[in-house]
Amino acid sequence: MIDTLQQFAIDYHFQEEIHDVLSRLVSSDGGIVTVVNDNNLCNISLCFRLLRQNGYPVSSDVFKIYMDKNGKFGQQLTNDLSGMISLYQVSHLGMAGEDILDQAYTFTSKYLRDSMPHLSPEDQACVITDTLNHPYHMSLTRFNVKNCIKYQERQNRTCGFLLQEFAKMDFNIVQSLHNSELLRVLSWWAKIGITGNLKFARDQPVKWYMWSVATLADPRYTEERIDLTKSISLIYIMDDIFDVYGTLDQLLLFTEAINRWEVDEQLPHPMKIFLKALYDITGEISYKILKKHGWNPDNFLRKAWTRLCNAFLVEMKWFASGYMPTSEEYLKNGVISSGVHVLISHIFFLMGQGINDENVDLLDSNPGLISYPATILRLWDDLGSAKDENQQGNDASYIDYYMKEHKGSTIDSAREHVFNIISYTWKKLNEETLSHQSPFSLSFRNASLNTARMVRLMYNYDGNQRLPILEKLVKSLLYESIPLNNN
Template sequence: MQEGLTHVRNILNQRRHQKSASGREVMITVDNLKRLCIDHYFVEEIQSAMDVACMDLLHSDDLLDATLSFRLMREAGHDVSADDVLRKFTGDAGEFKLALSKDIRGLLSLHDMSHLSIGGEALLHKAKRFSSKHLASAIRHLEPGLARYVRQSLDHPYHLSLMQYKARHHLSYMQTLPNRDTAAMEELAAAEFQLNKLMHRKEMQEVTRWWVDLGLAQEIPEVRDQVLKWYMWSMTAIQGASFSRHRVEIAKIISLFVVVDDILDVIATTEELSLFTEAVKMWNTTVANSLPSCMRACYMALYTVTNEIADMVEKEHGLNPLNHLRKAWAVLFDGFMLERKWLLAIDQVPTAEEYLRNGVITSGVPLAFAHYFVLLGNNQSNEALSDDIHYVISCAAKIIRLWNDIVSAEDEPHKGLDGSYRDLYLMENPRCSLGDVEAHMRGLIACEWEELNRECFCRRTFSSSFTQACLNLARMTGVMYSYDKEHRLLILEEYTRMLLL
């Protein structure tokens, strides 16, 4: 591993300093490191390389050079204008020049760039339509390896997809290229991949042992017993060997959230839900004794795990976040109570916007990220995490909630009681068809992506680890809700086999 790191570092340094090496070669090397998920080993070298090459290429008349440098610079947080970069590739009418449709590598880069919109960038929307149309048309004329890569890029755009998933496809594509000089990078990526697989297997075993010992799946047959799936959320959102403990603890929180959700959906009466909510707010095991046995077992599990996380944070960072974590659970239960109120009140139907606002809470995303926030050692009194859920969290939550409603969560063994944005929007807009509503919902998802991009690339309110986890959670949505005609999650199955099994 160390030999591979040295070899790749030497290649990158040589290309930075070689007079014969073009800026494009340097940027493609940086891009390959990022796509193979090994860029974290070369942070300083990459920054130095970008300082030298990116600005020169940004104003290039070559489509690949200009769009690649723009994407790398925006991902790194630089203030770059999409219009300034793209205007030279459009004609008098503001449309992209047809001659660009023959430049497949340029179109692929344009397509990647088009998903980095931070709002109000009309040319990026045109770029997405133009590149998607001409890449799809070109597939049947391309050699098989490139055709597969283009199809994969269209189905799973780079920025919207999980980097680990894309890395395997990019590695396979690189290995088909003639006259390649990337063998050292490929070997390092393969070694990194195996190390991560071993680490994730160990984590999964730990989470599975905890889940089996907990016994909730046996005690409460109505709850979903899908601990591998819940760990996948944690595994993909939180990246890096140094965050192994964080992944395990967040997987526990996600599992308990699902148990709570299932109990309240299919078992609990309104009175029992009220008692459960009161017990959570009081945070006292004595109060929990009055709960039905299934709720009491669930309460004791969430009480124990949350207290353990608070103790862990206090030992590592000197601050005890228990009150902050208790509040996160209380807010979740209040959200469930509001859903039950809407369900039972014949004359009180929420608006679609009210439903979505509460759906952010009941998605469980704010709960999980409240725990992750303190595990990172952040002060829970941070003003950015006030009583209102910060938009970097709510964006990911809305994307998950809206996608869940679009596909109707057909992987779940029961029908939930929490309504549907689609149905409520149809009630407010009776002239709309189902297709119109879905288009509207996809538009909302696109807007949330732009807001999430703005936080990731421009504002940077939180640490990169926290923001990246929010981004990865949104990316995971496309894996969790990509059903085929038989309602199977083939991408999730492939992803699980690829990265874990």
């Protein structure tokens, strides 16, 4: 039932009840939490996943009962398709050094892929294909609600007709809420005058709003999503100023102005328009946070924007001088120029959970909750850049620098190397977000996870430099309601 509530994205209505149930699923022995006794692979896997993703310190040793004397998963498990699917889902919650879940991934993914040609009915193959392509832990729940409802209806699951209808009504209500928020974003974007004065800049407020929908998924965060979208839009516009507009001399003055948090009258008009918008929006958001949560983040947010601008300037200087950084040097700076620290810093203060001196200082040190999603974003972005031979602009990529360092490497081997880094970074992100010892709230940690989950949708370009998967999801999430059963 809990899994169904979460997959239907209606679990926010039942947080206390879910906590009570999960607390009864575990027993504590010397501070180590273990799953209650049950040998059913599907049940154990489901309990493990629910507990771990909700911050309970459950050990992957619970899966040792399914391993033989050589430490390998027993082949008899392949007779249980539901269990194999559940174990595959669990394997994505692994942390660095968690060999059991690494083995679980290798074991289940190979079996599921090999089994697809032999499955009947056809529905089973579709379910496995969707599972392999969109594992639960790596996906955004609200973006997949419709598919989950359709699957439950086909399976006649015991969750019941009323729960399905409730999920449909909730989806439609939240869709209406998102539409009203988007209208406010579009109105703000039109009034601010960026598109009229910065003709070179991107004009994608719907896309930017989707970042806010993904990261602040709880429907109750209306005002926070709107304010976050404003900041996200400025990350993209600042990127455009550096990438397609400013000369090096202009960008030096621009960066100096941001470091002083002033508007330099020597700057071109578009840059001055942007700076005024940046300073005004940062001030407005900071005032709202102070009024609501009693903490003024203005200095912190200024510092975050300054870091971003400085990182953009570093890359511009590299390009202008012909300097070739190492892949490691490029990635270290790229984690900052991704803008993720600006995004997640705004999320932290807008949510208002756990704001204190210790957490603010920790956030300022660029912890894993920021650096790991940023690494994933930078590398995914670079994978798309390397794949697209028609990309315009001055940006080089991690793959370019890696191949120059490793003369015998091919584009395929370099891409494989990048995928391995992304996989390892996901495990490190799991350590940060799923740890019960984190000083940050579970909601904030989930926002960090959602940032990483959104990356594949935002950077999965086709040959025409479009985002067909994201475009389809936007249409489904914002404009296509779910019809209710009138019986």
